[in-house]
Amino acid sequence: xEKILVIDYGGQYTHLISRRCRELGVYxxxxxxxxxxxxxxxxxxxxxILSGGPRTVTKAELQGPIRExxxxxxxxxxxxxGICFGHQLLAKFKGAQLEAGGNPEYGMTNLKIIRAExxxxxxxxxENVWMSHSDQVINLPDDLVPLAESRDGHIAAFSSKDGFxxxxxFHPEVAHTPKGMHILELFLRKICRCKEHWTPESQIxxxxxxxxxxxxxxxxxxGTSGGVDSTxxxxxxxxxxxxxxxxxxxxxxxxxxxxxxxxxxxxxxxGFKHFITVDAGExxxxxxxxxEDPEEKRKVIAETFIQVFEEKARELExxxxxxxxxxxxxxxxxxxxxxxxxxxxxxxKSHHNVRLPDWMQLKxxxxxxxxxxxxxxxxxxxxxxxxxxxxxxxxxxxSLAIRIGGPxxxxxxxxxxxxxxxxxETIIEDPSYxxxxxxxxxxxxxRTVGVMGDERTYDQVIVxxxxxxxxxxxxxxxxxxxNVLLKAASRIANEVKGINRVVYDxxxxxxxxxxxx
Ligand code: XMP
Numbered sequence: 001x002e003k004i005l006v007i008d009y010g011g012q013y014t015h016l017i018s019r020r021c022r023e024l025g026v027y028x029x030x031x032x033x034x035x036x037x038x039x040x041x042x043x044x045x046x047x048x049i050l051s052g053g054p055r056t057v058t059k060a061e062l063q064g065p066i067r068e069x070x071x072x073x074x075x076x077x078x079x080x081x082g083i084c085f086g087h088q089l090l091a092k093f094k095g096a097q098l099e100a101g102g103n104p105e106y107g108m109t110n111l112k113i114i115r116a117e118x119x120x121x122x123x124x125x126x127e128n129v130w131m132s133h134s135d136q137v138i139n140l141p142d143d144l145v146p147l148a149e150s151r152d153g154h155i156a157a158f159s160s161k162d163g164f165x166x167x168x169x170f171h172p173e174v175a176h177t178p179k180g181m182h183i184l185e186l187f188l189r190k191i192c193r194c195k196e197h198w199t200p201e202s203q204i205x206x207x208x209x210x211x212x213x214x215x216x217x218x219x220x221x222x223g224t225s226g227g228v229d230s231t232x233x234x235x236x237x238x239x240x241x242x243x244x245x246x247x248x249x250x251x252x253x254x255x256x257x258x259x260x261x262x263x264x265x266x267x268x269x270x271g272f273k274h275f276i277t278v279d280a281g282e283x284x285x286x287x288x289x290x291x292e293d294p295e296e297k298r299k300v301i302a303e304t305f306i307q308v309f310e311e312k313a314r315e316l317e318x319x320x321x322x323x324x325x326x327x328x329x330x331x332x333x334x335x336x337x338x339x340x341x342x343x344x345x346x347x348x349k350s351h352h353n354v355r356l357p358d359w360m361q362l363k364x365x366x367x368x369x370x371x372x373x374x375x376x377x378x379x380x381x382x383x384x385x386x387x388x389x390x391x392x393x394x395x396x397x398x399s400l401a402i403r404i405g406g407p408x409x410x411x412x413x414x415x416x417x418x419x420x421x422x423x424x425e426t427i428i429e430d431p432s433y434x435x436x437x438x439x440x441x442x443x444x445x446x447r448t449v450g451v452m453g454d455e456r457t458y459d460q461v462i463v464x465x466x467x468x469x470x471x472x473x474x475x476x477x478x479x480x481x482x483n484v485l486l487k488a489a490s491r492i493a494n495e496v497k498g499i500n501r502v503v504y505d506x507x508x509x510x511x512x513x514x515x516x517x
Contacts (some may be wrong), residue, residue, distance in 0.1 A: 005047075005048045013173050029311050031097045033066065057401065075251070078164070082166070087169050087266070092137075094160070096138075097137070103134075105151075118147060118159040137155040145161060204236070215324075219325070220325045221326055226392070227394060235380070236328050248278060249275070253284050254290065283308070327365045329366065407446045424439075424491050426488040439465070466478035472514060
């Protein structure tokens with residue numbers, strides 16, 4: 001399969017670049033800036049995009065992997081497009097002069113096109129673009145041709161005379177650059193000569209093939225949560241190996257109200273022959289006792305999940321034969337945010353299904369490991385999965401444990417479950433309900449003063465968190481109606497014992513994350 005590599009220099013839009021390529025029908029993958037590429041790895045790579053990043057290009061940036069990689073691209077005649085930091089990096093690599101600081105440009109600015117050719121073909125004399133930089137390229141060596149200037153005369157776009165290197169100081173990947181998709185499309189189709197038309201649905205056959213080849217005539221124990229990812233993954237595995245998939249749903253004691261029953265009913269309706277619920281609440285709560293640190297909670301929960309799966313596999317083996325594989329619904333951002341794709345991306349949260357203990361015996365099968373969430377939904381639609389399953393809001397593997405600040409206890413879970421059930425009941429009335437990505441409650445273990453009847457109370461706080469997002473990599477706050485928010489807050493504070501205050505989280509991601517812990 002043809003692909004574009006996006007090299008991640010730590011820019012906030014790296015995923016967006018990758019997404020845009022896929023939207024334009026070209027498969028793309030993100031790799032860390034520290035990856036040293038080889039000839040073999042680059043066989044199907046039609047082009048490379050160097051992302052933005054927070055640093056200044058120094059001599060050190062031009063050593064090691066970046067130098068080796070750019071040299072290799074040139075040798076193999078693989079076109080490269082540098083964006084922002086990537087633009088400066090490529091220019092400097094070729095001997096251009098950069099200026100640090102000076103005249104920063106942030107937000108929408110006007111670009112003066114000097115030559116409407118190459119990646120800027122078809123553009124007008126001036127175009128609006130989105131900039132976010134303080135360093136700039138101030139002149140170019142002979143073999144680089146300037147294509148556009150920023151308002152203060154700095155080089156805002158260039159191409160090399162041999163047609164392989166291209167740079168843009170602005171961000172074509174963001175929606176605020178109106179001709180951005182046009183520019184990226186020119187790079188992908190004209191410069192890199194990508195021919196194939198990639199769609200997530202077109203991956204179904206190759207995913208099924210991957211599962212068949214991996215599993216052979218073995219059995220798969222499928223970690224099933226009832227969420228979109230593991231449900232779509234289960235369908236794909238069933239498509240590949242039929243009823244040799246055994247869906248195992250772990251009731252970890254950290255679930256939302258009614259969740260277990262909902263999932264059991266849905267899997268029954270979807271006709272999975274083997275669906276098993278494991279009651280493991282006691283075990284999880286025991287393991288979590290006294291743990292406050294969210295990453296520690298994740299680690300403990302992840303290990304306990306694997307332990308439960310391993311034990312179940314051994315138990316089922318007595319009846320059905322050897323279980324060699326564990327199916328998981330891991331998707332692309334899980335791997336990237338957990339830094340499973342390279343060490344340059346800082347670990348933000350170690351998603352439970354990515355970091356696996358080394359004592360684990362089952363081998364992992366992850367049919368969705370290269371897809372983004374909305375791509376998973378598209379695949380799910382093509383497979384005929386019921387809409388109500390595909391539209392379910394994501395729910396994290398560590399469940400309510402990462403929505404409770406401080407130690408997880410039965411009492412705290414009870415409070416959070418009640419509050420969350422009220423929120424879910426209320427929020428469904430909101431006019432913007434269908435655009436919510438995730439809406440949930442968080443329990444803060446801090447006490448504030450309140451008054452109930454004539455009594456002073458000193459109780460905990462519930463946070464309402466509701467966000468809109470496309471793939472959880474970034475998120476903005478839902479604009480819920482005041483009426484709905486006030487109704488939810490009033491009911492929670494009045495009906496949930498132990499809560500006397502409700503607040504609404506107004507922070508987007510970044511700088512916050514969607515979950516609080
Ligand atoms: P954050 O909080 O990182 O969340 O902005 C992004 C998305 O990931 C979910 N999430 C998790 N999912 N294990 C999971 O399976 C985890 O440890 C985890 N942490 C966050 C979160 O609900 C959101 O959809």
